[in-house]
Amino acid sequence: MRKSNQKDLILDIINHSTNHYTAYEIYERCQIVLPNISLGTVYRNLNKMVMNNEIERIKTTEGYDRYDNKIKAHHHFICDKCQKIEDVFEPIVLNLNDYDNEVTSYSIMFHGICKDCKRKEENYGTKRK
Amino acid sequence: MRKSNQKDLILDIINHSTNHYTAYEIYERCQIVLPNISLGTVYRNLNKMVMNNEIERIKTTEGYDRYDNKIKAHHHFICDKCQKIEDVFEPIVLNLNDYDNEVTSYSIMFHGICKDCKRKEENYGTKRK
DNA sequence: ACTTAAGTAGTAATCATTACTAGTTAGGAG
DNA sequence: CTCCTAACTAGTAATGATTACTACTTAAGT
Secondary structure (H helix, E strand, C coil), X not given: CCCCHHHHHHHHHHHCCCCCEEHHHHHHXXXXXXXXXXXXXXXXXXXXXXXXXXXXXXXXXXXXXXXXXXXXXXXXXXXXXXXXXXEECCCCCCCXXXXXXXXXXXXXXXXXXXXXXXXXXXXXXHHHC | XXXXXXXXXXXXXHHCCCCCEEHHHHHHHHHHHCCCCCHHHHHHHHHHHHHCCCEEEECCCXXXXXXXXXXXXXXXXXXXCCCCEEEECCCCCCCCCCCCCEEEEEEEEEEXXXXXXXXXXXXXXXXXX
């Protein structure tokens, strides 16, 4: 993979963010530095970096993918109310003995309600009573 | 949710399969029984059943979703070579103490190489030597 | 400096999924 | 058993995330 400013910028944006951006959101942030960058370039580099194991693709139920850095191996929590994705840094060890396929990696997607949505629900309840 | 032959048929196909069909594959199988069924009807019913917790949507990296029954709670293994998705029935218990979001469920996606692809790789190696 | 394979911008195409429309039906009320 | 109506359906058009294509540019080895 040859060096390019576009690729470096995209990786930089992903690595220096705690959010999980979509391709388009990355594109918008790239434009601040490289106004002529093309959305296709963003997609092409994202795909390459995913294959290259430099970043991770998160499949969401929103209809578009999001991207995450690989600085720390981690899992994800998604809030079923507000769709926010958070990283789960707690180390989780599974042992899958006697399984007949070779497992090279695994990712866990936790579902639930985040503490913000939880608090909103509770406030709403008390106000109405 | 009102009863309809279309919905019953779709659920039946998903429940009586060990594969993980795409919406279009379900549509094709429906056509054998109901030749006039519409692809939109399949999508609409799948979405309703997912929201209703009758079936599960599997987000894949292929570009389209697959659907699975909920008869047994289970996780998934995906072969990174042939993209085959297998059910993982081994019960896996995680304890996630001191986590500040309310976790209602989780699913684990295992990645690796399935035994079929593994065997093919080995055969190819020996033949060439 | 020259060469060229890999990268890029800009735009068109793809295709899984959703939205829309006019007609149909399940199933409760009278 | 009819009537009513909200929910459902078939068929088709639209959407929108992603990919493909084309002509131009550039990194980096010789």
